[in-house]
Amino acid sequence: MAFLMANQARAASGKLVYDPFVGTDSIVVSAAHFGAITMGANIDIRVVLDGRGPDCNVWSNFQTGECAT
Numbered sequence: 001m002a003f004l005m006a007n008q009a010r011a012a013s014g015k016l017v018y019d020p021f022v023g024t025d026s027i028v029v030s031a032a033h034f035g036a037i038t039m040g041a042n043i044d045i046r047v048v049l050d051g052r053g054p055d056c057n058v059w060s061n062f063q064t065g066e067c068a069t
Helices: 002-008 026-033 045-049 058-064
Strands: 016-019 037-040
Touching (some): 016 026, 026 037
């Protein structure tokens, strides 16, 4: 679903995608796939850390993409 959203938003190289409720960052990872510059924020650190284990967080998701929802 996030991949489709990034595609509909026409995420592309040179464009900025900001997700104010980043969670596990599936939208920003998808937008980065299209070459967009991505940024995200979340007020609740528990959402950013995901809860699926120490290896499943925003930073590891950008490297592997395995935690994206």
